[in-house]
Each structure stands twice: as C-alpha cells, then as structure tokens.
Amino acid sequence: MTDTLLAMVPHYGAWIVLVATFFSCLALPMPSSLIMLAAGAFAAAGELSLMASVGAAWGGAVVGDQTGYAIGAKGGAPLVQRLKRRKKAAETILRAEAMLHRRGVSTVFLTRWLFSPLGPYVNFVGGATDLPWRHFTIGSISGETVWVTLYVGLGFAFAGQIAEVAQIASNVAGFLAAGAMAVWLGWLIFHRRVHPHHGGTRR
Amino acid sequence: MPRRLKDRMQDKPLLAGAFALTVLFCLFFGAKLVLIALHHPPRPTDPPIANWMTPGYVAHTWHVPKEMMLEVVGPRPGERRETLDEVAERLGITTPELIARIETAIADYRATHPEAAPE
Numbered sequence: 001m002t003d004t005l006l007a008m009v010p011h012y013g014a015w016i017v018l019v020a021t022f023f024s025c026l027a028l029p030m031p032s033s034l035i036m037l038a039a040g041a042f043a044a045a046g047e048l049s050l051m052a053s054v055g056a057a058w059g060g061a062v063v064g065d066q067t068g069y070a071i072g073a074k075g076g077a078p079l080v081q082r083l084k085r086r087k088k089a090a091e092t093i094l095r096a097e098a099m100l101h102r103r104g105v106s107t108v109f110l111t112r113w114l115f116s117p118l119g120p121y122v123n124f125v126g127g128a129t130d131l132p133w134r135h136f137t138i139g140s141i142s143g144e145t146v147w148v149t150l151y152v153g154l155g156f157a158f159a160g161q162i163a164e165v166a167q168i169a170s171n172v173a174g175f176l177a178a179g180a181m182a183v184w185l186g187w188l189i190f191h192r193r194v195h196p197h198h199g200g201t202r203r
Numbered sequence: 204m205p206r207r208l209k210d211r212m213q214d215k216p217l218l219a220g221a222f223a224l225t226v227l228f229c230l231f232f233g234a235k236l237v238l239i240a241l242h243h244p245p246r247p248t249d250p251p252i253a254n255w256m257t258p259g260y261v262a263h264t265w266h267v268p269k270e271m272m273l274e275v276v277g278p279r280p281g282e283r284r285e286t287l288d289e290v291a292e293r294l295g296i297t298t299p300e301l302i303a304r305i306e307t308a309i310a311d312y313r314a315t316h317p318e319a320a321p322e
Contacts, residue, residue, distance in 0.1 A: 003253060003254055003255045004255075006244035006253075006255040007254070007286045009254075009255075010260075010284040010285075011283075011284065011285060011286070013284075041212070041264075042260060044263060045257070045259045045260040045262070045263035045264070046259055046263070046269075047257050047259045047260060047284055061295045064236065068241060085233075089294065092215070092218065143311045145209065148316035152295075154308055158252040159260070159263055159264050160249070160264035161250060164243075167239065168236070171232050171235045171236050171239065172232075172236065174231075174232035175226065175229060175233050175236060177230035178226075178229035178231075178232060179225075179229045181221075181225040182222060182225040182226045182229055185221050185222040185225060186222055188209050188212055188215075188218055189215055189218050189219060189222060
C-alpha cells in the first residue's frame with residue numbers, strides 16, 4: 001500500500017502532492033505527510049523540482065483550507081445556530097466560539113503545522129462559527145507555509161529515511177494534537193466563568 | 204479529585220468523556236514515542252532498495268553517481284520517470300533481480316572508489 005503510494009510520487013510529481021494536501025485539509029484520510037516527505041526526497045535526488053513540490057503542496061493546502069472553511073460556513077452554520085438554542089450546549093458553544101474568535105489567527109496558524117491533525121476541523125468550525133475570513137486566511141497562509149516547508153524540507157534532508165521520519169512525525173503530531181485538545185477541553189470544563197451569558201470568560 | 208472538579212466533570216459528561224479520551228490518546232502517542240526512542244535501531248547508512256524508488260533516488264541515497272546507475276538500468280525510453288518496477292519490466296527481469304544487479308554494481312563501484320564507501 002505504502003509502496004504503491006510512494007511510486008505515484010515520481011509518476012505524477014507535483015500533482016499528487018497538490019491532491020494529497022488539498023484533501024487532507026478536508027479531514028479525508030490522506031497520507032499527505034508521507035507524500036510531502038517523498039516529494040522532498042525525490043527533489044533531493046534531482047528527480048523532481050523542489051520549488052514545484054513546495055508550491056504544489058502549499059497551493060493544495062491553502063485552497064483546501066478555504067474549501068473547508070466554505071463547507072463549514074455553508075453546512076455547519078445552521079447546526080451551530082441550532083446548538084446555540086439548546087440550553088445545555090449553548091454555554092459551551094458560546095465559550096468555545098468566543099475563545100476561537102479571540103485567538104483566531106494563532107489558532108489557525110498553530111493547527112496548520114504544530115497541531116496539524118486538528119487543522120481540518122478548525123477549518124469547518126471556523127467557517128461554521130463565522131470566524132472572520134481575513135483572520136482565517138492570514139493564519140492559514142502563514143501556517144501552511146511552515147507545514148509544507150517543514151515536511152518537504154525533512155524529506156529533502158533525510159531522503160534515505162522517509163519511512164522512519166514519517167513514523168516519528170505522525171506520533172509527534174498525534175501526541176501534540178491530543179495534548180492540545182486535552183488542555184482545551186480541560187479549560188472548557190474547569191475554567192470558571194465570570195459572564196457566562198455573554199459568552200465572555202475571565203481573562 | 205477535589206469535590207469542585209468532580210462536580211464540574213459530572214456537570215458536563217460529554218466534555219468530560221472527550222477530555223478523558225484525549226488524555227488517553229496523548230499517553231498512547233507519548234508511549235509510542237518513548238518506545239521508538241528506546242528501540243530504534245541505529246540509522247542504516249544505506250536504506251534498503253525498494254520497488255517504488257527511481258534509479259536517481261537510489262543513486263542519491265547510496266551516494267553513487269547517476270552515471271553508474273545508468274549503466275545498470277540503461278537509458279529510460281521517454282521523459283517519464285521510471286520506478287525500479289518499471290525498469291525491471293523494461294529489461295524483462297524481476298524487480299528482486301534488478302535490485303540484486305544494482306547492489307552488485309554499487310559494491311563494485313565502492314570497491315574501486317573507496318571514497319564512495321559509507322563510513
């Protein structure tokens with residue numbers, strides 16, 4: 001399975017990288033990290049253009065983020081409105097939304113690369129809760145630049161060990177994403193509120 | 204657990220469940236990372252040659268000239284990049300046979316070019 005996938009990189013070049021990063025931003029199970037690592041490795045070997053690989057990965061990711069945001073805005077917004085009318089869920093939704101909006105740029109930025117498994121969901125939630133598009137886009141463009149440079153760069157530097165790098169990277173990503181979610185959920189549960197009815201929280 | 208914290212967990216069972224799950228996931232990935240760090244074999248100098256690699260990729264990762272690889276695999280017919288599977292098919296041999304040929308050629312090259320041998 002992995003071999004078939006890796007063989008597609010020299011065949012389709014930058015296109016497969018673009019497709020992989022695009023769909024991975026929509027929460028589809030795409031091995032985009034491995035494909036970016038492979039593209040970096042093939043670029044190091046002189047088989048692919050480094051600029052084309054980075055550009056394709058970046059373009060796919062940025063357009064994927066915008067698509068996820070648009071899907072969230074279209075499909076998710078009515079659901080958020082419905083949940084806000086439900087007494088039990090409303091408070092949590094409002095607090096989560098207020099927090100996301102207060103730290104919109106940094107949340108989007110960090111979930112592109114440091115907590116990358118959370119990225120696609122932040123796209124949907126950002127669109128659904130009407131996170132200002134400009135904030136979303138600034139976080140997306142800067143964060144995807146880091147993500148793409150990191151993975152293609154690691155592939156370039158460790159061309160002979162991409163399978164090992166991919167394994168370590170996926171575990172680090174899982175660890176950090178789960179840790180970030182635990183901290184965030186812990187905050188939602190345990191942090192005391194001052195103005196719960198305004199969606200405001202103690203600073 | 205302090206009483207107030209317990210109350211809050213009971214107050215929001217769904218969030219508390221998700222919280223516990225993420226803590227478990229965090230521990231799971233953390234444990235896997237520790238295991239990788241403890242049991243990871245020392246990095247091999249030469250990565251095993253696999254069917255998805257291209258001749259250029261093998262040359263790069265084994266630190267041998269591309270010209271040497273070209274002598275084994277022959278010039279590629281078109282512009283399209285070939286994987287070792289495709290090279291083997293073009294030469295009418297199996298991929299393991301091709302890999303064995305490449306390994307022999309690299310060993311020969313290193314024997315005559317000591318500076319190309321891995322440290």
